Amino acid sequence: MAFDLEGLYRTTYDSVVRFLYRKVWDADRAEDLAQEVFMRALAHQPEKPRSWVFAVAANIARDEARAAFRRRKHLVLISHEPSAAPAANDDVEEAMDHAEQEAEVKRALAMLTPRDREVLLLWDAGLSYPEIAEQTQLALGAVGTTLARARQRVVEAHDSMEGQRAEHRANARS
Amino acid sequence: MPNIARTHVPEAELHAYCDGELSPSQRVEIAEHLLGCLICRAQHAEVAELRARVTTLLAIASPRQIGRRVVPPARRPRRASRMMIAAAVAIIGGGAWLLVPPSDGERRPTQLATSLGLVDFFRLGHGDADLAALRDRQLAMAMRTIAAPQVQAGRAAPQFLRPLLIGTGTEVDPVVTSEWTFATMDDALKAANGRLARVADIPVRLVRIHPSAAGGRPTFLIRQELADGRFVWVVEGLEGDVAPVEQLLQASGIAMSAATRTRPDYVGTGAQTTITVRMVRVVGYLPVDSLNVLAQKLVVR
Ligand SMILES: [Zn+2]
Numbered sequence: 001m002a003f004d005l006e007g008l009y010r011t012t013y014d015s016v017v018r019f020l021y022r023k024v025w026d027a028d029r030a031e032d033l034a035q036e037v038f039m040r041a042l043a044h045q046p047e048k049p050r051s052w053v054f055a056v057a058a059n060i061a062r063d064e065a066r067a068a069f070r071r072r073k074h075l076v077l078i079s080h081e082p083s084a085a086p087a088a089n090d091d092v093e094e095a096m097d098h099a100e101q102e103a104e105v106k107r108a109l110a111m112l113t114p115r116d117r118e119v120l121l122l123w124d125a126g127l128s129y130p131e132i133a134e135q136t137q138l139a140l141g142a143v144g145t146t147l148a149r150a151r152q153r154v155v156e157a158h159d160s161m162e163g164q165r166a167e168h169r170a171n172a173r174s
Numbered sequence: 175m176p177n178i179a180r181t182h183v184p185e186a187e188l189h190a191y192c193d194g195e196l197s198p199s200q201r202v203e204i205a206e207h208l209l210g211c212l213i214c215r216a217q218h219a220e221v222a223e224l225r226a227r228v229t230t231l232l233a234i235a236s237p238r239q240i241g242r243r244v245v246p247p248a249r250r251p252r253r254a255s256r257m258m259i260a261a262a263v264a265i266i267g268g269g270a271w272l273l274v275p276p277s278d279g280e281r282r283p284t285q286l287a288t289s290l291g292l293v294d295f296f297r298l299g300h301g302d303a304d305l306a307a308l309r310d311r312q313l314a315m316a317m318r319t320i321a322a323p324q325v326q327a328g329r330a331a332p333q334f335l336r337p338l339l340i341g342t343g344t345e346v347d348p349v350v351t352s353e354w355t356f357a358t359m360d361d362a363l364k365a366a367n368g369r370l371a372r373v374a375d376i377p378v379r380l381v382r383i384h385p386s387a388a389g390g391r392p393t394f395l396i397r398q399e400l401a402d403g404r405f406v407w408v409v410e411g412l413e414g415d416v417a418p419v420e421q422l423l424q425a426s427g428i429a430m431s432a433a434t435r436t437r438p439d440y441v442g443t444g445a446q447t448t449i450t451v452r453m454v455r456v457v458g459y460l461p462v463d464s465l466n467v468l469a470q471k472l473v474v475r
Contacts, residue, residue, distance in 0.1 A: 018236050027237035098234070105235040124232045126402070129195040144186035144195070148221075151189070151228045158231055 003045040009038055012050060015125040016057050022121055023061035025106060033060050051131045054122060058135070104165075108157035116150035123147055183207055183214045188221040194403035198379055202356060205380065354382040354395065365392055371410045371434070371454040371474045372396050379405070386415050390450060393419060406458035406468055413451045420455070431456040431469035 016037055021030035037057050046052035109117055115136060122132045129143040138146060183191070183204055190196050191204050208215050362381045363370050371394075372378060380397040393411030400406065409419055413435075420430065436452040456469045 018232075021237050022232070022235050027239075030237060101234050105231050108231070109235070120228070120232075123193070124229070129190065129193070144190040144193075147193070148186045148189040151224050154231065155224060155227050 003049070005038070005042050008041065008049045008053065012053055012126075013038070016053055019054060019121055019125045020057055020061055022106075022109065023058075024064055029064070033057070033064060036060060051127065051134060054125055054127060054131075055135050058118070104158055104161050107161060108154050111157040112150055112153055116146055116153065119143065119146045120150040120154065182211065183217070185217065185221065188214070188218050189225070191218070192222055192225050192403070194379075194399050194405075201379055206356075354384050357381045357383045362394055362396070366394065366410075367391075369452075369474070370394060370396070371452075371472050372408050373398055373406065373456060373468050374471045374473045376400060376406075376471075384411070384415075384419070386412060390415075391452070395419075404458070404460070406456050406460065406465065408454060408456055408472070410452060410454045413453045416453050416455075428457050428459060429462045429465055431462065431465035434469060434472055434474065436474055 013034060017030050017034045020033045020037075021027060024030055024033065034057070037053050037060060040056055041049060041053055044052070109120075112120065115138075118136055119132055119138070122135060127135070130140060132138070132143050132147075133140040136143075187196070187200075187204065191201065196204070208218055357365070359378055359381055362383060365383060376398040378396055379399045382395040382397075384393040384395070386392050391412055393409070393415045396408040396410070397405050398408065409416060409430075411419065432455075434454040436454075452474075454469075454472055454474060456465045456472065458465060
């Protein structure tokens with residue numbers, strides 16, 4: 001079967017960007033890295049393209065994290081602001097709300113073990129259990145268990161943060 | 175192996191069930207257990223809710239706009255290699271961009287892009303102009319997209335198209351009465367004289383049959399699994415027989431595609447001739463537009 005880059009691109013690009021975004025937390029960087037993934041796919045013409053792009057994306061994100069760690073040693077870290085500024089004033093509050101919500105999801109994800117998190121993100125990217133098993137070296141039968149635990153934990157972690165936030169608000173009011 | 179020894183469904187298995195990752199026989203086994211077991215039904219509802227919540231949470235952690243940086247090329251590269259027939263890679267200003275093939279400049283708005291909130295790059299022109307292929311791609315894309323909430327492109331602030339939380343791939347069949355029996359696809363095809371409607375290229379996961387009151391062609395309920403793990407049902411039967419089923423479905427809040435009717439069949443002889451019309455609809459917890467697109471893919475024979 002001929003390698004169909006266009007089809008692959010159309011069907012997986014969004015998922016790859018989202019997958020990368022949840023690792024690097026920078027929309028522009030995520031798209032840059034996704035472009036890199038598809039450039040490599042074009043050069044490689046992999047047999048199982050869908051699994052392949054996510055495996056490469058995971059590797060690239062890992063390299064990126066290491067490089068970012070090295071950069072941090074030399075640079076003064078400037079506190080991160082949400083990159084895409086909203087255009088209309090009306091949307092500012094909504095955007096801030098969203099940034100806050102996103103920070104909570106990010107922290108909830110950070111509370112998972114790397115393996116649980118990877119399985120969850122791969123599932124959300126649309127990979128099947130066998131594809132996830134292949135990529136994470138898990139036994140096929142362990143994917144469901146891992147996913148069940150990851151789902152439970154991410155929601156619990158998120159809910160506990162929401163609870164704390166509500167408590168803070170209540171304390172601030174009294 | 176008889177399933178009398180079967181205890182309650184383990185939680186991980188319910189996750190796999192919701193994710194559409196079990197074999198058809200496992201699915202049937204669990205579906206049957208769920209029908210008879212209150213405990214597992216409650217657990218199943220919890221898993222389904224958990225699953226939907228995770229999807230909603232993860233959707234928050236998404237870039238606002240994906241693909242806004244994909245730009246159509248100004249002109250065709252001077253020498254197109256074989257690879258470039260599929261796609262072109264260009265280096266613009268030091269950055270790498272993946273480009274869809276240049277088109278005649280015409281941009282085709284797509285029904286699905288509007289109904290399902292697909293991202294902008296989808297509206298770029300298509301060089302090959304093969305409409306059928308284009309529609310297939312849209313359909314494949316749409317099936318992946320409808321489950322996941324999308325950040326709508328072209329807006330400053332993110333807007334989440336809420337996933338349909340009712341039954342994301344998890345619902346028990348909408349029509350559950352004792353007259354409906356499970357069947358294999360082969361048996362169903364036999365009962366339908368080889369003519370049974372279903373959406374092309376989507377795996378069939380469950381088949382149910384309801385005998386016709388008048389002793390004619392039975393009514394069929396065929397559950398097909400979309401790429402994102404959700405389901406649609408193809409309901410097929412004689413016009414009169416399908417009506418009560420439709421009422422039931424409507425009452426359960428499920429959406430239905432427009433009906434596809436086949437050419438009338440003449441049954442019987444002379445004065446005893448009855449005209450029967452097969453009617454087919456695609457139903458599911460999806461926007462009607464999506465169901466209508468799927469209905470276009472119905473193979474009626
Ligand atoms: Zn049970």
